[in-house]
Amino acid sequence: MQTPLISIIVPCYKQAHFLNEALQSVINQTYSSWECIIVNDGSPDDTEEVAVRWLEKDERFVYVHKKNGGLSSARNAGIKKSRGVYILPLDADDLLAATYLEKQVAVLERNTSLGIVTSYSNFFYKEKNNIIYQLKPIGDNVISLLFVNQLVATSLYRKECWTAVSGYDETMKKGFEDWDFWISITKLGWTYSITREFLFYYRKAQQSMLANTIEHHSDEVKRYIFTKHKELYIQNFDNCMEVLFFEMEVQRKGHNKFKNSLEYKIGKLILKPYRWVSQFFSSPKKEL
Structure with a gap:
């Protein structure tokens, strides 16, 4: 053979x-x-x-x-x-x-x-x-x-x-x-x-x-x-929407988890003075 x-x-x-x-x-x-x-x-x-x-x-x-x-x-x-x-x-x-x-x-x-x-x-x-x-x-x-x-x-x-x-x-x-x-x-x-x-x-x-x-x-x-x-995804529109919204939900939960983390909160406090100074110098100046 x-x-x-x-x-x-x-x-x-x-x-x-x-x-x-x-x-x-x-x-x-x-x-x-x-x-x-x-x-x-x-x-x-x-x-x-x-x-x-x-x-x-x-x-x-x-x-x-x-x-x-x-x-x-x-x-x-x-x-x-x-x-x-x-x-x-x-x-x-x-x-x-x-x-x-x-x-x-x-x-x-x-x-x-x-x-x-x-x-x-x-x-x-x-x-x-x-x-x-x-x-x-x-x-x-x-x-x-x-x-x-x-x-x-x-x-x-x-x-x-x-x-x-x-x-x-x-x-x-x-x-x-x-x-x-x-x-x-x-x-x-x-x-x-x-x-x-x-x-x-x-x-x-x-x-x-x-x-x-x-x-x-x-x-x-x-x-x-x-x-x-795209013709395949249009034919399978319902599945496509399920996958899309599932991924969006995963990303949202991940984003919320990050925002609630101790590391994020500490970082926000550390950067707060820097953001205040940046806003001060970038804001329009009044004429004297």
Whole structure:
């Protein structure tokens, strides 16, 4: 029986110090029919030197160098070079369990209506065994993805899905590009499946693109996604309103809790003289 070729796409930008671990998790796969395309997204570190060493180790590794264009651009560049039937994005600082490909390919091979298969994920800090959080996604269709991204970026999918939606949105350089990608695929009718095993390891960094997006750009990027796929949110108007007002209530409670905190009250007292002086000097002066 012929085994389908899997194309693993590894974009790398300022992550050369983690790249060896990620590629080692690829070469450890029990499923052998794969190619791994390392995409140097104009990285200023030694990404190329690390990649070349892996090319010398195994002919299944491929190297692509491009001008920096962001994560979506790097993934698209790698996929354009790919020969596989299935695509697996893998960030340069994350890891695969050894049986990831073997188990996930079997799911897609058994069910042609599936576009994507994901798994449970372990979030770790510094060391793989230092698990700080476990993600167990739910759902199987676009409705489950509208308000929360259930699928980690490292989920296996059919290359024809990528073609159907014209790839990752390269204008999205502030994060959540994978969420948008999954919505684009599933709104065409594809469903996804969840393997209830921990097959993926996500490295939790102190500073990461995801953390930066959540902290600084979440509302902006959500607005872009909601507007881009507005027909879905209009169709699910009642749910959209429930989520919107729930988030507003959470923010209100958080604001009130902060205003009632001892730290806020002390800070208000400390700043009171400063505000009085500021108002005095900024107020209009009477003519003498």
